Amino acid sequence: MGLFLRNIFLSFTLARLSHGQNCPLLGPAYPAVTDPVSSPALNAAKAAFDEALAQALSSGQLDNSTTxxxxxxxxxxxxxxxxxxxxxxxxxxxxxxxxxxxxxxxxxxxxxxxxxxxxxxxxxxxxxxxxxxxxxxxxxxxxxxxxxxxxxxxxxxxxxxxxxxxxxxxxxxxxxxxxxSFGDVSAMFPSGLPGLPTLDESEIVQCGTAAAGVRAxxxxxxxxxxxxxxxxxxxxxxxxxxxxxxxxxxxxxxxxxxxxxxxxxxxxxxxxxxxxxxxxxxxxxxxxxxxxxxxxxxxxxxxxxxxxxxxxxxxxxxxxxxxxxxxxxxxxxxxxxxxxxxxxxxxxxxxxxxxxxxxxxxxxxxxxxxxxxxxxxxxxxxxxxxxxxxxxxxxxxxxxxxxxxxxxxxxxxxxxxxxxxxxxxxxxxxxREQARVNFAGNYTLPDNSSAEITLLPDEPGMFLASLLSNGTNMFEAVGGVVGGELGAEFGAWLYPTTLTDGNRTAFRAVYGALGQPADELCASWGAVDGLRYGGHPADLFVFEVGEDGRATALEVPILKKTLRRRD
Structure with a gap:
């Protein structure tokens, strides 16, 4: 591999590792909730909020008598x-x-x-x-x-x-x-204030707001x-x-x-x-x-x-x-x-x-x-x-x-x-709970190609835990190309771009390794679309969804494959 290409792979991979896993792109971590009325999390919030309000009103934290x-x-x-x-x-x-x-x-x-x-x-x-x-x-x-x-x-x-x-x-x-006009106290003190110079009549506010005691x-x-x-x-x-x-x-x-x-x-x-x-x-x-x-x-x-x-x-x-x-x-x-x-x-x-x-x-x-x-x-x-x-x-x-x-x-x-x-x-x-139902799971093809999408505890976004193409572990393959080992904890966090086409919705990946400390600078945005193969981006993943919002397939452009979701 040429030195230039090798440096691209190295900068792409090592940059992601250095940022740690908790470095999302700006914007939503998951697709927006499509049915908020039936969401368990939102319904639980209603009950919790009602209870908090009742307590605040009964305790006097909130004035319930005049406000x-x-x-x-x-x-x-x-x-x-x-x-x-x-x-x-x-x-x-x-x-x-x-x-x-x-x-x-x-x-x-x-x-x-x-x-x-x-x-x-x-x-x-x-x-x-x-x-x-x-x-x-x-x-x-x-x-x-x-x-x-x-x-x-x-x-x-x-x-x-x-x-x-x-x-x-x-x-x-x-x-x-x-x-x-508002904030000028001259209308309230036309005779002046101690220590301040006397104002000319033209300097005294004659109009403004009722709060100052003058007309508009x-x-x-x-x-x-x-x-x-x-x-x-x-x-x-x-x-x-x-x-x-x-x-x-x-x-x-x-x-x-x-x-x-x-x-x-x-x-x-x-x-x-x-x-x-x-x-x-x-x-x-x-x-x-x-x-x-x-x-x-x-x-x-x-x-x-x-x-x-x-x-x-x-x-x-x-x-x-x-x-x-x-x-x-x-x-x-x-x-x-x-x-x-x-x-x-x-x-x-x-x-x-x-x-x-x-x-x-x-x-x-x-x-x-x-x-x-x-x-x-x-x-x-x-x-x-x-x-x-x-x-x-x-x-x-x-x-x-x-x-x-x-x-x-x-x-x-x-x-x-x-x-x-x-x-x-x-x-x-x-x-998050909707994403788990609609997207998490295994996506496969009969040629021994597969992807596993999951949600990790204490981590934003959906996680691409593994990616195989014709039996080849693609994460290990990248490690071999750049001359290093990415380890078993390497993967990609998927974030919605909100770009859609009919029943297709696009995500971009932030690659990294579990267990790495988060970087306060969080420069993941600087490496998006940083690695391609024949023009196909390595960080683009496109889900196909049914009328119920549940994913049915996962397109992986860099592999030129569409994996089918397995129930």
Whole structure:
């Protein structure tokens, strides 16, 4: 064998051995659960979650007297929620602005706060796709250039608006400030504060939000204040949370489409998804609503950043639609469900406008071995309302959580942790148990060719334990080619690519040896498709599945063979 080819084999094999066995590719460890309603793991999670909720309510960990909450766990594979729970407080608060329905249910309305940003971005993707993300905002919003803020200039005192793109606004990468009015206490202390200089009347905030005790701003007023704000960072330097970014983004989209943004949301999102319990401003006299502090707050043109009102059922329908790619293409969804930037935390990244949590999920019950799962979430908060939409593309499940009341903060914190840990773990175990039934087993041909697929304790993915072709042990053959011994514990972990063709579904393998320590760098992605024979990849395996989802055969392209599953 030539030196070059020998080095390819060596680098391929030794790289895999050096990574150890627990080095999966990013993405799902198993195919998504196709029948979540009948999954034993998910049904066990329902019982466990009900028990945990009952204990938390009875112990006082969750305020059961004045705070409402609604929970749904959903999947695009099921029309009804996998799980749902609605809590109606036992008493009303003393506030004259408070009210609640006789029974909180799936249609009960809450304010969703900054989840409105997700509604805004989804509307843009469904109507315009992502083709405008790299366009400068100055192309569609005239005020910066009209005020002389278009070209680059004093970068410390003025935002360089020509560098701010629509995509930067949507991903919290614009570098502009959080708000133009909210957070400015001058309206509450017009006479000044001790130690601070006296303000001119023109410097005192006259409009913004009800929380500041002032009316909503007109476009002219809000844009004037935005253009006077100091920049925080250059665009695309680091994530900086901004509410006003989404108001500017909506102005740009109105210019592009020639349509009022609220009407665009109605036409492109609410009507196609049948969302009858979603409102872009406070509905009048709706009896099925949790009304607490913040219900009537008017954000004016900043509504696309945080003003929307929704039921948990409608919120789940949005999540189900995203996972199912019902309004945008599957390719566009995959692109959307990817990070734009890291944060300073290794556990959190950001997208448009996702807050992406990187969680370690046990690979099976009571296992100390975990793998990284990315949860694409958006949180919201306004007044006494807190909200969460979380999507796990790996498991094809989502979580909707709406909380409202005086104790919303503590209730939300406890429920967020409980919901995430319970249902992500259950999703992983449900997919694993389905993979065992649908794919594990022996695949053979009469010419003494065979493959054994199994699932190993405390290991993610399915494991190719042996591969024979015409009686030749292919793992030993590779060891002979590279001049070494791979040993009996050598094999391959199979991970779904989600590439399908009719009844065929493709997996890629990560080769390695059992008992090797995991590598924190986990560079298995760098060796995918690294070894081929006559153009046929050594790490491609394609299952043929029946209508019931169970594999009937295993194609091994490098062997030019299709092995039949033996019951």
């Amino acid at each position: 409402s909450f609604s929970i749904q766990v959903f999947s695009p594979q099921a029309e009804e929620p996998i799980y749902e729970y609605y809590h109606t407080p036992t008493v009303s608060t003393n506030s004259s602005r408070s009210a609640r329905p006789a029974q909180v249910g799936p249609g009960t309305l809450y304010r969703i706060g900054s989840i409105s940003k997700l509604v805004t971005v989804y509307t843009i993707l469904s109507s315009l796709s992502d083709r405008y993300w790299d366009e400068p905002v100055t192309k569609y919003v005239p005020e910066p250039e009209a005020a002389g803020r278009g070209p680059a200039g004093n970068a410390i005192d003025h935002v360089q608006w020509s560098e701010v793109t629509l995509g930067a606004l949507a991903s919290q990468m614009s570098g502009i400030g959080r708000d133009y 701003c007109t476009r002219e007023e809000s844009m004037a204040m935005m253009l006077e704000r100091w920049p925080v960072l250059p665009a695309y330097h680091s994530p900086i949370y901004s509410n006003m970014a989404f108001q500017i983004l909506a102005y740009a989209v109105e210019n592009i489409t020639g349509q009022n943004f609220a009407s665009l949301v109605e036409d492109e999102l609410l009507k196609p998804l049948g969302l009858t319990r979603t409102f872009l401003s406070t509905p009048a006299n709706d009896s099925d609503a949790v009304v607490v502090d913040g219900w009537t707050e008017d954000l004016g043109d900043e509504a696309p950043a945080g003003a929307y009102i929704q039921s948990v059922a409608d919120l789940s329908e949005i999540g189900r639609s995203i996972l199912n790619s019902s309004l945008v293409s599957a390719q566009a969804t995959r692109k959307w469900l990817k990070p734009i930037s890291h944060t300073s935390s290794p556990l959190v990244s950001v997208g448009r406008p996702w807050e992406i949590l990187r969680l370690r999920v046990p690979v099976e019950r009571s296992s100390n071995t975990t793998r990284t799962v990315d949860v694409y979430s958006k949180n919201g908060g306004i007044g006494q309302y807190l909200s969460l939409l979380g999507l796990s593309p790996d498991h094809n499940i989502g979580i909707s959580l709406l909380v409202a009341g005086p104790s919303a903060g503590s209730v939300y914190s406890a429920l967020q942790t409980l919901v995430t840990t319970t249902w992500l773990v259950a999703g992983e175990h449900a997919a």
